[in-house]
Amino acid sequence: xxxxxxxxxxxxxxxxxxxxxxxxxxxxxxxxxxxxxxxxxxxxxxxxxxxxxxxxxxxxxxxxxxxxxxxxxxxxxxxxxxxxxxxxxxxxxxxxxxxxxxxxxxxxxxxxxxxxxxxxxxxxxxxxxxxxxxxxxxxxxxxxxxxxxxxxxxxxxxxxxxxxxxxxxxxxxxxxxxxxxxxxxxxxxxxxxxxxxxxxxxxxxxxxxxxxxxxxxxxxxxxxxxxxxxxxxxxxxxxxxxxxxxxxxxxxxxxxxxxxxxxxxxxxxxxxxxxxxxxxxxxxxxxxxxxxxxxxxxxxxxxxxxxxxxxxxxxxxxxxxxxx
Numbered sequence: 392x393x394x395x396x397x398x399x400x401x402x403x404x405x406x407x408x409x410x411x412x413x414x415x416x417x418x419x420x421x422x423x424x425x426x427x428x429x430x431x432x433x434x435x436x437x438x439x440x441x442x443x444x445x446x447x448x449x450x451x452x453x454x455x456x457x458x459x460x461x462x463x464x465x466x467x468x469x470x471x472x473x474x475x476x477x478x479x480x481x482x483x484x485x486x487x488x489x490x491x492x493x494x495x496x497x498x499x500x501x502x503x504x505x506x507x508x509x510x511x512x513x514x515x516x517x518x519x520x521x522x523x524x525x526x527x528x529x530x531x532x533x534x535x536x537x538x539x540x541x542x543x544x545x546x547x548x549x550x551x552x553x554x555x556x557x558x559x560x561x562x563x564x565x566x567x568x569x570x571x572x573x574x575x576x577x578x579x580x581x582x583x584x585x586x587x588x589x590x591x592x593x594x595x596x597x598x599x600x601x602x603x604x605x606x607x608x609x610x611x612x613x614x615x616x617x618x619x620x621x622x623x624x625x626x627x628x629x630x631x632x633x634x635x636x637x638x639x640x641x642x643x644x645x646x647x648x649x650x651x652x653x654x655x656x657x658x659x660x661x662x663x664x665x666x667x668x669x670x671x672x673x674x675x676x677x678x679x680x681x682x683x684x685x686x687x688x689x690x691x692x693x694x695x696x697x698x699x700x701x702x703x704x705x706x707x708x709x710x711x712x713x714x715x
Contacts, residue, residue, distance in 0.1 A: 411428060411432075411433050411436050412436060412437060412440055412571030412572075413571065414574075415574075415623075415624050415625050415627065415628050416478070416479075416482055416484075416574040416575050416623060416624065416625075416628040416631060416632075417478055417625070417627045417628055417631055417655075419433065419482060419574060420478040420479070420480070420481075420482055420631070423466075423470060423480065423481045423482065424470065424475050424480070426470065426471065429467055430463040430464075430466045430467045430470070430480075430481030430482070430483075430525060431460065431463045431464055431467050433463070433481070433482075433483060434459050434460055434462075434463040434483050434525055434527075435460070437483050437527060437571075437572060437573065437574075438454070438456050438459065438460075438527070440570075440571055440572055441454055441527070441528075441572050444550075444570060444572065445567075445570075445572060447548065447553075448547060448548050448550055448566055448567075448570055448572070449531065449545040449546065449547050449548060449566075450530055450531060450547045450562075450563045450564075450566040450567040450570065450572060451485070451527075451528050451529065451530055451531065451563065451567065451572070452488050452498065452528075452529050452530065452531045452544070452563070453488070453495060453496055453528045453529040454527065454528040455495055455526060455527065455528045455529075456527075456528075458494075458526065459483065459525050459526060459527050459528070462524075462525045462526065463481060463483070463525045466480055466481035466523050466525060467481060469523070476521070476522055476523040477522050477523070477635070478522075478631040478655070479519060479522040479523055479524040479631065479632065479635055480522065480523030480524075481523060481525060482523075482524055482525060482574050482575075483524075483525040483526075483527050483573060483574055484519070484524050484525065484526065484527065484573055484574055484575045484576060484577070484632075485526065485527045485528055485529065485530050485564070485567055485572075485573040485576045485577075486516065486526065486528075486529055486530065486576065486577050487529070487530050487532050487560075487561055487563065487564050487576065487577060487578045487579055488500060488529040488530060488531060488532050488563065489532055489536055489579065489609060489610035490513050490515065490516060490577055490579070490608065490609050490610075490619070491509035491511060491512060491513040491516065491608035491609070492509065492512060492513070492516050492526065492529070493509055493510060493511055493512045493516075494508060494509075494510075495508065495509075495528075495529060496508050496529070497509050497529065497610070498529075499532065499534075499535055499536065499610040500531065500532040500533050500534040500535060500536065500540060500541055500544065500560070501534050501535055501541060502541055502543060509608070511608065512608065513605075513607060513608025513609050514605035514607045514608060514640045514642055514643065515577060515604060515605060515608075515609070515619055515636045516577075516608065518635050518636050518638075519577070519632075519635060519636065522635045527572075527573055530547075530561075530563030530564045530566075530567050530573075530576055530578075531544060531546070531547055531562065531563030532560045532561065532562075532563060533559055533560040533562070535610075535612065536560040536579060536581065536584065536610065536612045537560065537612070538559060538560075540562075546562065547562040547563050547565075547566040547567075548566065549566060549569075549591060549592060550566055550569050550570035550592070551569065551592070551593065555591065556591055557588060557591050557592060558584070558587040558588025558589075558590070558591040558592065559583065559584050559587055559588065560579070560581075560584040561576075561578035561579065561580070561584040561585055561587075561588045561622065562588050563576075564576030564577070564578040564588065564622045565578075565588030565589060565591060565592040565594060565596075565622055566588075566592060568592070568594055568622050568623065568624060569592035569593055569594055574623075574624075574628070575621055575622065575623040575624070575628055575629075575632055576621070576622045576623075577619065577620075577621060577622075577632070577636070578596070578619075578620065578621070578622050579609060579612075579617060579618065579619050579620075580596075580598040580617075580618045580619075580620060581612045581613050581616045581617050581618075582616070585597065585598045585618070585620050585621075585622060586598055588622065589622050594622055594623065594624060595622075595623050595624065595625055595626050595628070595629050596620065596621065596622045596623070596629065597620045597621055597629045597633055598618050598620050599618050599619070599620045599633060599637065600618075600647070601615075601616070601617075601618055601645075602645050602646050602647040603618075603637050603646075603647055604618065604619045604620060604633075604636050604637050604638075604646070605619070605636075605638075605639075605640035605642065605643040605646050606618075606619055606643055606645070607640055607642035607643040608642075614645075619636065620633065620636075621633055621636075626658060627655065627658060630654035630655050630657075630658060631654075631655055633654050634651065634653060634654045634655060637651045638651045661697070662693070662696050662697060662698050663696070663697030663698070664697065664698075664699060665693075665697075665698045665699065666698075666699045666701065667693055667698050667699065667700045667701070668700075668701055668702075668703040669686075669690060669700055669701070669702060669703065670702075670703050670704060670705050671702060672704075673705065673707070674686050675687070
């Protein structure tokens with residue numbers, strides 16, 4: 392494998408054909424399916440990028456190079472023999488470091504758990520494995536998935552500008568996906584930890600409906616709020632992952648016992664009549680003008696597509712406490 396000819400900030404100096412890290416997950420998947428690119432080659436390519444760029448970006452806490460290459464080799468043999476499992480088959484991804492992976496340290500960002508090595512896979516990891524995904528390693532999270540990284544940890548740096556905030560507890564997943572060090576990542580969201588890093592790093596993240604995705608084997612922060620979901624480069628990529636990990640799970644009795652739709656097939660569905668709430672004052676006052684303008688433009692787009700956008704008001708927490 393040749394070295395990548397560009398930096399992780401989106402300034403390629405070679406064509407996308409020689410830079411597979413630039414592709415979306417679903418775009419890469421189609422090339423893997425048609426055997427025009429090798430899962431082993433792509434995995435080597437991303438491991439090279441991690442070795443070169445993550446020294447400064449610090450998104451990974453653990454890189455599982457040898458197991459990843461073995462998984463990629465298995466995927467390649469299966470695909471070459473006509474056993475393609477779906478859009479994640481042979482695609483390198485990574486996990487936030489509070490999602491259990493058998494035989495790989497899972498610290499939840501805490502020194503207390505630095506030697507914790509699970510002997511089982513979280514349900515979401517089992518489902519990704521069944522879909523043929525390749526696991527590159529574990530991505531950094533803040534201590535206990537709260538506000539700050541442990542003092543012994545070098546925090547991830549936003550690849551667009553290292554002086555910019557990369558988001559909170561899922562900052563490792565956000566940085567890795569944005570920098571082309573993983574084609575997607577599995578993360579968690581309790582109060583914004585999928586959505587905020589996705590926004591900060593220019594990505595697409597989905598916080599699923601609570602109970603849509605199993606939390607078995609995932610370190611809890613707040614059981615009544617925690618959700619597991621994807622951080623990816625496009626809505627299509629995120630839909631491909633959500634379609635694999637969603638669904639009821641006997642190991643997690645809080646999961647919803649409802650069928651899982653084909654998210655990929657529904658991306659082009661008409662949204663006419665879809666009801667969307669917007670807390671306009673909260674979203675536009677006291678924020679940078681470009682953020683407020685982006686929201687206003689998005690609202691106009693949804694209205695143009697036929698969505699029913701309605702004004703809502705949610706009490707600010709401090710006011711609620713004051714008047715309680």
